Amino acid sequence: MADQTLNIIAVGTLDTKLAEYLYLRSQILEVNPSINVILIDTGRSETHHEAITISQPEVYRRSGDSRSLQSLPRGEVIKTMIKGAKSVIHDILNKGDLHGVVALGGSGGTSIAAAAMRWLPLTLPKLIVSTVASGDTSSYIAESDITMMYSVVDISGLNDVLRDVIGNAAAAVAGMAQRYASRHTAGLAGIGSDTKKRCIAITMFGVTTPSVTVARRRLEAMGFEVYVFHATGAGGRAMERLLSEGRLNGVLDLTTTELADELVGGVFSAGEGRLTTAAKTGVPQIVSVGALDMVNFGPKDTVPEKFRDRKLFEHNPSVTLMRTAPEECEELGRRLASRLLSNCINPDGTEVWLPLRGISAIAVEGQAYYDRKADDALFNAIRQGLNGSSIVVKEVDTDINDPAFAEGVARRLAELIKE
Known part of the structure; x- marks a missing residue:
């Protein structure tokens, strides 16, 4: 287990929240430097940074939509990027060894992240730090096991409160991913499980x-x-x-x-x-x-x-x-x-x-x-x-x-x- 690389997806609108996601990434790596953070950009506009794993143009391409994002209303942009994000994450999941997904967002970013997470297998760790987490979250979570954490302040510029909240989220998703990987490894090895139990x-x-x-x-x-x-x-x-x-x-x-x-x-x-x-x-x-x-x-x-x-x-x-x-x-x-x-x-x-x-x-x-x-x-x-x-x-x-x-x-x- 010590030699296994943990893969955690961080999915979000990097054209507006790049600094916050880079801080989230740094905090995950501080918890466990061996974690591979897969940073996926679902913003309206392309953002350039060496830490981005899957760029906004690639997510947009995977949506199958040929319209110009810049000309679309906000609701249509969100729907388009949901399609692309789900396609990208589906491929990563099918390749195996996905141990968690995390996101930061307001209502739009939360909508994209939640829609991309809801269809993922139950018990795979899913965490969203959101400005809407203190209200009715049923439309985001539905029947999935997404965990939502209230951001307290808006996710718009780093400050002491948001740094602490993001730090907590990073530790949480890293810990959940570690536990998920341990369960999965034990299950494959037949350790601590009764495969005949119905x-x-x-x-x-x-x-x-x-x-x-x-x-x-x-x-x-x-x-x-x-x-x-x-x-x-x-x-x-x-x-x-x-x-x-x-x-x-x-x-x-x-x-x-x-x-x-x-x-x-x-x-x-x-x-x-x-x-x-x-x-x-x-x-x-x-x-x-x-x-x-x-x-x-x-x-x-x-x-x-x-x-x-x-x-x-x-x-x-x-x-x-x-x-x-x-x-x-x-x-x-x-x-x-x-x-x-x-x-x-x-x-x-x-x-x-x-x-x-x-x-x-x-x-x-x-x-x-x-x-x-x-x-x-x-x-x-x-x-x-x-x-x-x-x-x-x-x-x-x-x-x-x-x-x-x-x-x-x-x-x-x-x-x-x-x-």
């Missing part, structure tokens, strides 16, 4: 946690490695991404609540790709209806006016829930069945389990969201949608958090994986 995803919400906990422990006892995804939109997308990368052997999709937010307009939608990737790839899966009794909004005063007379439940000061109505539940059942049917290449490896006595902790009899009519609409739409298909619909006379339900889905998923 991985399972489970989706969870607070109101399905008891069931997920029982199922997780049962699957871990069977020798599986379990990844639990919080169904907050990004969680669902992250799971779908891991499925597309071939890193999961099975899915226990207990909590499909993101479909409700997608339908009604809540804050935790995972988009139209949710509930499709396991079906498309043939990965064994058990799907349930956890937390489809609710749509998520922010603080109570942010709930849209048209929903103010609906059944609302203040989960905490930051999250307000709205009970899904029967007609919404009917449409959710249709969508769930349709996405499975239209995408499933392995229907024998897919089952839908319906907990007839309650689909969340607050939807059982005596709780705030108990609604037999709404649940029946959901169940009937799923039954009808999957009727005549090879996808099994199993009805269980318990609520979703009953330990018997959790044990049952865990055991059955293990059987489907073995089959």
Whole structure:
């Protein structure tokens, strides 16, 4: 490991931030002089310096755009340089031995760097020092594992504060790259890893946690490695991404609540790709209806006016829930069945389990969201949608958090994986 060269990409708009990037480079080399810093220029105009590894004209050429950058509006320049940067970084990644990516930027530079980083493999270190890191960064990070560090001051001229922030970032990315390389080397050597261990995803919400906990422990006892995804939109997308990368052997999709937010307009939608990737790839899966009794909004005063007379439940000061109505539940059942049917290449490896006595902790009899009519609409739409298909619909006379339900889905998923 001591003889291995670490390769870290630093990608940014060097026509406006050359001095800051050169300082970042110097600080990385101060941490570890053997690191190879690959400096990529994504600026609007060409910048000349011996430390630049891949020039702006080369990045621009790789975008495939023949228009003059100088004549384009700022938004188009950003889109063009994103294409070029992704192409360049893709080639470096494919050659092997990439150990980290780091960037500095305002909103434009952050947009370019984040777009170039998002598609990179999960757990490969990705760090952005940004002026926008203290706000809502979901549009930059999406379902990736980008780390963002607030720059405190603008990245416009070096000063004591920015030097310290950049120094911290340099030490962080160098350390992460070292750790990443160590894990990768150990994995190739078969050290400290069980190559036979299979991985399972489970989706969870607070109101399905008891069931997920029982199922997780049962699957871990069977020798599986379990990844639990919080169904907050990004969680669902992250799971779908891991499925597309071939890193999961099975899915226990207990909590499909993101479909409700997608339908009604809540804050935790995972988009139209949710509930499709396991079906498309043939990965064994058990799907349930956890937390489809609710749509998520922010603080109570942010709930849209048209929903103010609906059944609302203040989960905490930051999250307000709205009970899904029967007609919404009917449409959710249709969508769930349709996405499975239209995408499933392995229907024998897919089952839908319906907990007839309650689909969340607050939807059982005596709780705030108990609604037999709404649940029946959901169940009937799923039954009808999957009727005549090879996808099994199993009805269980318990609520979703009953330990018997959790044990049952865990055991059955293990059987489907073995089959």
